[in-house]
Amino acid sequence: MAFEKKARQNGFSIIAGIDEAGRGPLAGPVVSGAVILSDSFSVPGITDSKKLTPKKRESLYKEIYAHAAGIGIGIVEPEEIDRINILQASLFSMLLAVKDLKIQPQYLLIDGKFPIPSDIPQETVIKGDSLSISIGAASIIAKVTRDRIMYEYHKKYPEYGFDRHKGYPTKTHKQAVKEFGPCPIHRLTFKGVREYVK
Numbered sequence: 347m348a349f350e351k352k353a354r355q356n357g358f359s360i361i362a363g364i365d366e367a368g369r370g371p372l373a374g375p376v377v378s379g380a381v382i383l384s385d386s387f388s389v390p391g392i393t394d395s396k397k398l399t400p401k402k403r404e405s406l407y408k409e410i411y412a413h414a415a416g417i418g419i420g421i422v423e424p425e426e427i428d429r430i431n432i433l434q435a436s437l438f439s440m441l442l443a444v445k446d447l448k449i450q451p452q453y454l455l456i457d458g459k460f461p462i463p464s465d466i467p468q469e470t471v472i473k474g475d476s477l478s479i480s481i482g483a484a485s486i487i488a489k490v491t492r493d494r495i496m497y498e499y500h501k502k503y504p505e506y507g508f509d510r511h512k513g514y515p516t517k518t519h520k521q522a523v524k525e526f527g528p529c530p531i532h533r534l535t536f537k538g539v540r541e542y543v544k
Contacts, residue, residue: 349455349471349478350383358453358467362416363480364440365457367395367488369432371513372523372539373506373532374496375421376435379487380443382416382451383480389413392482394475395489407490410483418446419491428535437462443484457481503529 353361366378389409391402398406411417420442427435440462444454454468455478461468474481493512500509506522506529513519513531515538523532523542532539 347479349469349474350480353453353455353469354385356453360415360449360452361455361480362418362444362447362451362453363455363457363474363478363482363484364443364462365475365481365485365488366436366439367485367492368513369436370515371533372515372519372536373424373508373513373529374492374499375423375531376427376432376439377488377492377495378420378436378439378443379484379491380416380418380420380440380447380451380454381410381414381480381483381487382447382449383413383483384415387413387415387479392479392486394473394482395485397476398486400493403486403490403493406483406486410487414483416447416449416451417487418443418448419487420444420446421491421495424531424533427533431535432533433460443488455481457485499531503531 362380362382364380368376420439422435422439456470457474475485496508496512511519527542528539534543
């Protein structure tokens with residue numbers, strides 16, 4: 347809570363942590379979470395979603411939804427990622443997550459080194475998902491939301507194995523793209539996909 351405490355000492359009472367999931371995959375959207383936690387929030391075990399097992403992430407996801415003061419989701423689809431590039435798409439998904447919050451935050455804690463295009467005062471925190479509880483909570487919301495989307499896509503395009511790798515460039519995924527070509531949710535500008543675009 348150190349970053350949150352510092353922001354409160356500086357006069358900001360509504361602080362949102364923001365993080366994204368899905369910058370690296372060859373398929374599917376990039377998804378961001380924005381989470382506002384109250385002073386009294388006390389769910390243990392929140393950290394960078396990548397350090398947690400899927401089961402633990404699901405359990406914390408439910409706890410965050412039960413106890414957070416506000417949660418917003420931002421989703422940017424593959425066509426837009428191809429159009430504006432993955433960095434811009436990630437920052438845009440973070441902005442959409444902030445706009446999706448029912449409560450307007452006064453201060454933003456953003457994972458990474460790039461600010462988002464918003465007039466709200468903000469601070470970027472490298473490795474923020476491990477250092478700030480709000481950003482850690484946002485990383486869990488983003489990751490679980492994205493994983494669920496990819497499970498749904500698996501039902502539509504089972505030959506790619508999205509239920510297992512969630513669109514990341516694993517050996518089996520790259521082999522499937524080579525064999526079947528890209529499907530409608532592949533990012534056509536990404537290496538490992540663009541070579542097979544007809």
